[in-house]
Amino acid sequence: MRRDLADLSAFVAVARLGSFRRAAAELGVTASALSHALRALEERLGVRLLNRTTRSVSLTEAGEQLYARLLPAFEDVATAVDGVNSFRDRPAGSVRINVPRLAAATVIAPMLARFTAEFPEVRLEVTVDDGVVNIVDGRYDAGIRFGEAVERDMIAVRVSPDQRFAVVGSPAYFEDRPKPISPQDLRHHPCIGFRLPTSGVLYRWELEKDGIAIEVAPAGAPILNDPELSIQAALDGVGLAFTGAGILAPYIEDGRLVQVLKDWCPPFPGFFLYYPSRRHTPAALRALITVLQGA
Structure with missing residues (x-):
């Protein structure tokens, strides 16, 4: 019984992670040992649970059924074990x-x-x-x-607390350019774009004031997908950046970046x-x- 429980636990890990390598790392064993244990389990059950290729692992129909039945049970066990923490002095x-x-x-x-x-x-x-x-x-x-x-x-x-976005540029950038006072003015400035990592969509700057909402499609500057890189580009005078005011706060406070259109960047949850x-x-x-x- 102890061996079956250990092998079933290993099966759940492989099924959940879809990889012998990652499951082995999580369980603290070698991938070859894990593969051997799963083959032994299949032999004892008399049914194939996993389809293996050189690059992937997938569940057979029998494996899917077994995984669906086992997962809640193992989650209950994990919850029960964690519940013992309530009797400890510290979590x-x-x-x-x-x-x-x-x-x-x-x-x-x-x-x-x-x-x-x-x-x-x-x-x-x-x-x-x-x-x-x-x-x-x-x-x-x-x-x-x-x-x-x-x-x-x-x-x-x-x-x-509530968050805000901020539009910023470097002091050097504004030396020979007027600061924008309305979203329409952004058409005359290179605006650093941000590509959303999941959808791949170019994020449109969302600005709002007195119930008027305006979306600005950034143009004239590089398109990036990392906030820190956007900040560095703004520091280097590449153009205006639009990102979270919280992460920009140190740069604004020490004068390395200048915030504009603040009244068009209201707080949100x-x-x-x-x-x-x-x-x-x-x-x-x-x-x-x-x-x-x-x-």
Whole structure:
């Protein structure tokens, strides 16, 4: 029975990750040992569970049925084990979260030192990804996104104040150019574009004032897909950049960048940590929420 449980756990890991290599790394074994264990399990069951090629692993029909039955059971076991944390003096375990780069810089980075000091037995794993990620399919415990992007069936907890975007340029850039005072003026400025990583769409700058909303298609400057690169381009005088005011704050405060059209950049709901509704929230995740909320 013990051997069957170990091999079934290995099967669930391979099925979830779709890779012997990644499953082996997660379980702390070699890929060859894991493959051998799965073949032994198939022999004992008398049915093939996995289709293997040199590049991929997929489930057979029998494998899909077994995985669908096993996954809830193993999740219940993980929840039960984590529940024991309530009897400990301090939370322990691991937390995997997926966050966009802006949240990594403005929400996660400022609290990392405090979190690791207060909860040394919790292992926090942060994946920085600007794409639209299904945290359930990705086996993340939680994600962080703007409130408007969080799905309604998730539990959402605010972890930042309201946010703003900002339009900025370098002082040298404005030495021989007038500062824009309305969105229409942007037609006379090179505006650094941002390509959305998931859809590949060129993001249109969203500006609003007194109930009037205007979208500006950036033109005349490079198109990038990294906020830090956009900031550097603005610092170098390439053109105007449009990104989160939080990440721009140090540059604006010390005068390296000049903010314009501030009255056209209203606040909007900030970042929320979200996670699936479940009967028991892991103690390690509760600890993270506590720190993110500044409690």
